[in-house]
Amino acid sequence: MQVAAGILIDASGRVLITERLGDSPFAGLWEFPGGKLQGDETPAEAMVRELREELAVEVGDSEHFMHLMHEYADRSVELDFFLVHSWQREPIACDGQAMEWRFPADISVAELLPADGPVLEALLGRDRRV
Ligand SMILES: Nc1nc2c([nH]c(=O)n2[C@H]2C[C@H](O)[C@@H](COP(=O)(O)OP(=O)(O)OP(=O)(O)O)O2)c(=O)[nH]1
Numbered sequence: 001m002q003v004a005a006g007i008l009i010d011a012s013g014r015v016l017i018t019e020r021l022g023d024s025p026f027a028g029l030w031e032f033p034g035g036k037l038q039g040d041e042t043p044a045e046a047m048v049r050e051l052r053e054e055l056a057v058e059v060g061d062s063e064h065f066m067h068l069m070h071e072y073a074d075r076s077v078e079l080d081f082f083l084v085h086s087w088q089r090e091p092i093a094c095d096g097q098a099m100e101w102r103f104p105a106d107i108s109v110a111e112l113l114p115a116d117g118p119v120l121e122a123l124l125g126r127d128r129r130v
C-alpha cells in the first residue's frame with residue numbers, strides 16, 4: 001500500500017500534526033496529514049489532493065523529504081513524506097480531527113504512528129543544522 005503525507009512547516013519551524021480519528025487503526029495517535037494513493041497518482045499528486053481534502057489548503061512550494069517502508073501487523077506500507085513550505089488558506093480539520101502546530105522537539109515519537117519515527121528524527125536533525 002502506497003501512502004503520501006505532507007508536513008506543513010511554518011516560519012518558526014513548527015509542523016502540523018493531526019490526530020487519527022475514531023474507529024481507524026491507531027486512533028488517538030498523531031500523524032502527518034495524507035493518505036493512500038489513488039489510481040495512477042504520483043505520491044506528490046496524492047499529497048496535494050489529501051491536504052486539500054483533509055485540511056482545505058492548496059499546497060504551494062513542497063519538496064520530497066523522506067521515503068520509508070514499514071511493516072504493520074496486517075499490511076506493509078510505502079510512505080513518501082513531503083515538506084510543505086507554502087500553502088494557501090488556513091488549515092482546517094475537515095474531518096473534525098484534532099490538529100496541532102508543534103516544534104519537532106516537542107513531539108514524542110510515542111505519540112506518532114509507528115512508521116513515523118525516522119521522520120521525526122530527520123526533522124530534529126534538520127533543526128540542528130540551521
Ligand atoms: N497519513 C499518514 N498515514 C500514515 C503515516 N504514518 C503511517 O504509518 N501511516 C499509515 C497509516 C495507514 O496505514 C496509512 C494511511 O492510510 P489511511 O487509511 O489513513 O489513508 P486515507 O487517508 O486515504 O484514508 P481513507 O479515508 O481512504 O481510509 O499510512 C503518517 O504520518 N500520515
Ligand SMILES: [Mg+2]
Nearest residue numbers: 033034035036
Ligand atoms: Mg488520511
